[in-house]
Amino acid sequence: MPGGNPGIPEAESGNFIWSRRDILSLAGWGAILTCFAAAGGAILRLLFPRVLFEPPTSFKAGYPTEYTVGDVSEKWMKSQRVWIVRTQGTLYALLGICTHLGCTPRWLGPENKFKCPCHGSGYTKDGVNFEGPTPRPLERVKIALGDDGQLVVDKAFRYRYELGQWDDPNAYVKYTGA
Numbered sequence: 001m002p003g004g005n006p007g008i009p010e011a012e013s014g015n016f017i018w019s020r021r022d023i024l025s026l027a028g029w030g031a032i033l034t035c036f037a038a039a040g041g042a043i044l045r046l047l048f049p050r051v052l053f054e055p056p057t058s059f060k061a062g063y064p065t066e067y068t069v070g071d072v073s074e075k076w077m078k079s080q081r082v083w084i085v086r087t088q089g090t091l092y093a094l095l096g097i098c099t100h101l102g103c104t105p106r107w108l109g110p111e112n113k114f115k116c117p118c119h120g121s122g123y124t125k126d127g128v129n130f131e132g133p134t135p136r137p138l139e140r141v142k143i144a145l146g147d148d149g150q151l152v153v154d155k156a157f158r159y160r161y162e163l164g165q166w167d168d169p170n171a172y173v174k175y176t177g178a
Contacts, residue, residue, distance in 0.1 A: 056169045058154035064175045092172040100134040137161040
């Protein structure tokens, strides 16, 4: 056995590559570096948070003259889930979400009503429920005339009929122009 005691094997003589002190020192430095890596990851997470970017709730819906008196406009239904209704002297925006289970109703022009395909709830042109399991009328959303004369609809503000909110001045726009 070269370089050692001839009667004692090398493993028992204590001639190891790593001493106990080296192993404990390596484990300590490993723990410290792991803590620094975790702290660095937390700092990076703080600097670059996960953010949910939601689309804006308001949009310009064009000029009041683009809407025909007595008609329900489906122009914004696909992109904004809103119908614009023009009656004699007013415009209002109905949110296209059924108050029963949140399905998207359809406007049935020949029948002059909104009909939900999920469970058959029906609403009149002004959004009042009259058939099916729906518990309440459709909701109106905020509508106003902007500075440039265009309609501005904001879906963040909702108005409920049963709470008397349809009479709120922001739930409709008075318009008597052509």
